[in-house]
Amino acid sequence: xxxxxxxxxxxxxxxxxxxxxxxxxxxxxxxxxxxxxxxxxxxxxxxxxxxxxxxxxxxxxxxxxxxxxxxxxxxxxxxxxxxxxxxxxxxxxxxxxxxxxxxxxxxxxxxxxxxxxxxxxxxxxxxxxxxxxxxxxxxxxxxxxxxxxxxxxxxxxxxxxxxxxxxxxxxxxxxxxxxxxxxxxxxxxxxxxxxxxxxxxxxxxxxxxxxxxxxxxxxxxxxxxxxxxxxxxxxxxxxxxxxxxxxxxxxxxxxxxxxxxxxxxxxxxxxxxxxxxxxxxxxxx
Ligand SMILES: C[S@@+](CC[C@H](N)C(=O)[O-])C[C@H]1O[C@@H](n2cnc3c(N)ncnc32)[C@H](O)[C@@H]1O
Numbered sequence: 001x002x003x004x005x006x007x008x009x010x011x012x013x014x015x016x017x018x019x020x021x022x023x024x025x026x027x028x029x030x031x032x033x034x035x036x037x038x039x040x041x042x043x044x045x046x047x048x049x050x051x052x053x054x055x056x057x058x059x060x061x062x063x064x065x066x067x068x069x070x071x072x073x074x075x076x077x078x079x080x081x082x083x084x085x086x087x088x089x090x091x092x093x094x095x096x097x098x099x100x101x102x103x104x105x106x107x108x109x110x111x112x113x114x115x116x117x118x119x120x121x122x123x124x125x126x127x128x129x130x131x132x133x134x135x136x137x138x139x140x141x142x143x144x145x146x147x148x149x150x151x152x153x154x155x156x157x158x159x160x161x162x163x164x165x166x167x168x169x170x171x172x173x174x175x176x177x178x179x180x181x182x183x184x185x186x187x188x189x190x191x192x193x194x195x196x197x198x199x200x201x202x203x204x205x206x207x208x209x210x211x212x213x214x215x216x217x218x219x220x221x222x223x224x225x226x227x228x229x230x231x232x233x234x235x236x237x238x239x240x241x242x243x244x245x246x247x248x249x250x251x252x253x254x255x256x257x258x259x260x261x262x263x264x265x266x267x268x269x270x271x272x273x274x275x276x277x278x279x280x281x282x283x284x285x
Contacts, residue, residue, distance in 0.1 A: 023121035029223050031176055032120045036095045038066045043095050043126065051222045058215045061272035068266065069203055069276050072251035073171050074099045075258045076201040076280060081108035085167040085199060087160050091117040091144055091190075092173025096130045101169060102137040115156055117142040144173060145181050147189040165197035172276070174237060175205040176225040187237050196285040200241055203251055203278035204234045211271035234277050241281025248279035 019026050026045045033044040037052035040063060044052070059065060077088065086109050090101045093116035105112035116127050116139040127139035138159050142150040150156055160166055168190060177183040191200060207213055207228035219226025235248045246254060252266055252273045266273050 022125060030120055030122070031223065031225065032095045032118065032123050034223060035066060035172070036097070038063045039070070039097060041095065041097060043122070051219070054218045054222060055215060058218060059211050059271050059275065061270070064266060065272040065275040068252050068273065069172055069278075070097065070099060071259065072203055072254055072276070072278050073101065073169070073201075074104045075255055076171075076278070077101050077104040077167070077169070078108055079255060079258060079280065080167040080199055080201065081105050081112060083199070085165050086111075087113040087164065088167040088169060089115050089117065089156065089160060090169040090171075091142065091150065092170060092176075093118050093123065093127065093139070094172070095123055096126050100130075102131070102134060106134075106136065111136050113137070113160060115140065115159055117144075117150055117153075117156070119143040144170075144177065144186055147186050151190070151193055162193075162195055164195055165199070166194055168194060168198060168200045170200065170202045170237075171278070172203055174202065175227050175229065178225065178227065184236060184239070188240060191240050191283055194283050196283065198283045200238060200281045200283065201278070202234075202237055202281075203276050204229060204237070205275060206231060206234060206250070206277040208250075208274040208277075209271040212275055215275075231277060235279070238279060238281040241283050244280045244282060248277055250274055251276045251278040254278055254280075 016026060027047060029047045029051045033048035034051045037044040037048045038055055056063065088101055088105055102114040105114060114137045118124060119142065121141065124139055124141050131137045131139060138155050140153050140155045142153060170187065174183050174187065205212060205226065205228045207230055212228045216226055216228040231248060250273050
């Protein structure tokens with residue numbers, strides 16, 4: 001996120017107690033802030049930058065892997081909007097940066113509706129600050145480990161029309177669930193409640209390189225989450241959907257022809273481009 005508020009929040013003038021009142025612990029790294037640091041953003045603390053630095057040491061790509069994930073988000077949302085999806089539930093939305101879901105969706109469908117959900121209170125504060133003048137976008141706190149609570153949230157229930165297709169976005173979040181959270185069951189709970197014609201756009205860390213496996217160890221130690229899963233395991237999250245072409249692939253290989261002209265075209269098989277796989281499935285009626 002850019003702008004005056006951003007500068008004000010992290011310019012050192014805030015005291016720990018003020019962060020604590022917001023529910024933010026500046027002494028422990030958070031997934032959203034580490035991701036922001038990898039992307040070169042300013043909404044992060046020293047603890048987050050330490051994790052980001054380790055990530056960039058293990059895969060020295062200058063953050064390209066994260067940028068490719070954001071580019072996948074933009075292509076995926078545009079693709080969904082062109083398929084006629086007019087409303088989105090974006091769980092694990094992250095700290096606002098350029099090309100957020102609502103900006104991409106509303107560039108195709110000006111009144112497309114978006115509800116952002118994240119469990120990080122800092123994400124919620126930033127999102128609300130960014131969204132004050134956007135009548136078609138809302139943000140709420142919610143934890144993917146409690147899908148029923150998300151589905152029962154009054155904003156999620158009332159702001160979206162549950163008789164019409166919804167684009168469910170689970171981008172860069174499911175790999176922060178441990179196996180003991182039974183992530184497949186959590187995703188299925190959400191899919192089962194989606195109206196016919198809805199779609200799931202999902203991206204996930206993949207264990208396809210030795211660098212990714214080393215990164216998993218570092219993330220687990222420093223961040224407490226970050227699970228690399230195999231291609232088959234990632235594909236299984238789409239069970240109950242019709243997986244659309246080209247299936248579950250490195251995000252860089254997912255409809256690269258839909259990238260705006262002039263966008264970066266990376267080497268197809270590097271640790272960076274193999275780090276995140278993604279796909280799009282249509283919920284079976
Ligand atoms: C790596 S960021 C991805 C941001 C964005 N979706 C993207 O792909 O660019 C992951 C986000 O998921 C959120 N997150 C992680 N675990 C979560 C959970 N159990 N429930 C809700 N949000 C979660 C984090 O706070 C973070 O904002």
